[in-house]
Amino acid sequence: MTAAAVTSPDAVAPAVTTVALPDAPDLLSLLPREGALSWVRRGEGLVGWGEADRLEVSGPGALAEAAAWWADRSAALAVDDAVGVPGSGPVVFASIAFDPAAGTSVFVVPEVVVGRRGGLAWMTTTGDADPRDLPAPAPLPPSPARLRYADGALDPASWCGAVSAAVARIGDGDLAKVVLARDLLVTADVPLDARRLLDRLAARFPDCWTFAVDGLLGATPELLLRRTGRQLSARVLAGTAPRGAGADDERLAAGLLASPKDRAEHALAVDSLVRALDPFCTALSVPEEPSLLTLPNVRHLATDVVGTQRRSGERGRAGLLDLVDAVHPTAAVCGTPPDVARAVIAELEGMDRGRYAGPVGWLDARGDGEFGLALRCAQLCDDDPASARLFAGCGIVAGSDPAAELAETQSKFAAFQAALES
Numbered sequence: 001m002t003a004a005a006v007t008s009p010d011a012v013a014p015a016v017t018t019v020a021l022p023d024a025p026d027l028l029s030l031l032p033r034e035g036a037l038s039w040v041r042r043g044e045g046l047v048g049w050g051e052a053d054r055l056e057v058s059g060p061g062a063l064a065e066a067a068a069w070w071a072d073r074s075a076a077l078a079v080d081d082a083v084g085v086p087g088s089g090p091v092v093f094a095s096i097a098f099d100p101a102a103g104t105s106v107f108v109v110p111e112v113v114v115g116r117r118g119g120l121a122w123m124t125t126t127g128d129a130d131p132r133d134l135p136a137p138a139p140l141p142p143s144p145a146r147l148r149y150a151d152g153a154l155d156p157a158s159w160c161g162a163v164s165a166a167v168a169r170i171g172d173g174d175l176a177k178v179v180l181a182r183d184l185l186v187t188a189d190v191p192l193d194a195r196r197l198l199d200r201l202a203a204r205f206p207d208c209w210t211f212a213v214d215g216l217l218g219a220t221p222e223l224l225l226r227r228t229g230r231q232l233s234a235r236v237l238a239g240t241a242p243r244g245a246g247a248d249d250e251r252l253a254a255g256l257l258a259s260p261k262d263r264a265e266h267a268l269a270v271d272s273l274v275r276a277l278d279p280f281c282t283a284l285s286v287p288e289e290p291s292l293l294t295l296p297n298v299r300h301l302a303t304d305v306v307g308t309q310r311r312s313g314e315r316g317r318a319g320l321l322d323l324v325d326a327v328h329p330t331a332a333v334c335g336t337p338p339d340v341a342r343a344v345i346a347e348l349e350g351m352d353r354g355r356y357a358g359p360v361g362w363l364d365a366r367g368d369g370e371f372g373l374a375l376r377c378a379q380l381c382d383d384d385p386a387s388a389r390l391f392a393g394c395g396i397v398a399g400s401d402p403a404a405e406l407a408e409t410q411s412k413f414a415a416f417q418a419a420l421e422s
Ligand SMILES: C=C(O[C@H]1C=CC=C(C(=O)O)[C@@H]1O)C(=O)O
Pocket: 179, 181, 222, 237, 238, 239, 240, 300, 331, 332, 333, 357, 375, 376, 391, 392, 393, 394, 395, 396, 412
């Protein structure tokens, strides 16, 4: 296990101050060019910048280590929180590796956080920043004039070959479902600007959570887990259809809802979340039928799950990171059974997912917070500010057609491509 924190353990704990803001700001417009942190949906959520503290962690037990780190750090802070709602006071943004035992998960405590929910707005500063010093929104730079795309780990034909191989394994009875992803490389003629990309994603995908942590940016429609006090909620997605025009769009929607293949793929994802969450809950409510979530580029089968966490016992004491550790990876991003699916992914995908398809979101010092799955996203390249790596994946089950799955990844890539191109 490895862990690295940028502040010394003996440093004097900084003061954390939250004040109410008289006017609700446009959150994304406040972000600076570098180091943007975001979790915003329909104008509400949290943005942050600056680094008061940071943890990078990987290895078996990485999330338990991160939970202990945040508990220690947040308990040592001198907090003056005049607002007292989920997301006020000390907050850490997190982007967790798809495989936290092998990949690096990143936790960032911003110097400044601005939050907005239900008519309330607030600002939290850690350390010396002035809690009344809201930055003026900066104009966005123009979009790139030229974008060049290149295959990632696998070209489309090779990726279709991987899908065929997965379908054969499913036919042999090794597993019921596996989610296979691919990457696409993009290079622009100018450095990519996170603020511009987040602004475009939020405008086009108001039903998604627009996130940014340590250079991983996207707009995800999938909520892995929200915790508010003892109340838990999740939005499970699996099963996707393309969009069409007019009557064709209605036909595609009805076809998705009636498709036995997509219903089976969806049921496995719901089942994996419910099985993992159930031991922590006194009550868990799961609709019998999925609904449709319609986005500009695709449509998904969706199930909203709500639960109440146990008050006492080992499971009642579990914090949000413990719960995330228990439920991730669901069959929306991995497969069934998970261990076999994980091995098939490692064998067939030919790439390192990094933090794609991992949990991403925020956590406060009370234990409230929200984690989505890092989907419809891109990782900005550290060594080339004009380049990024886009990701998209699909659930593969019995009867999956490689060409249709390839088209589905293209529809999913289109979410980030639209932000790059507009
Ligand atoms: C793995 C992804 O999507 C998941 C979430 C919703 C629908 C999915 C599907 O229908 O395959 C995937 O399970 C992705 O967008 O990269």
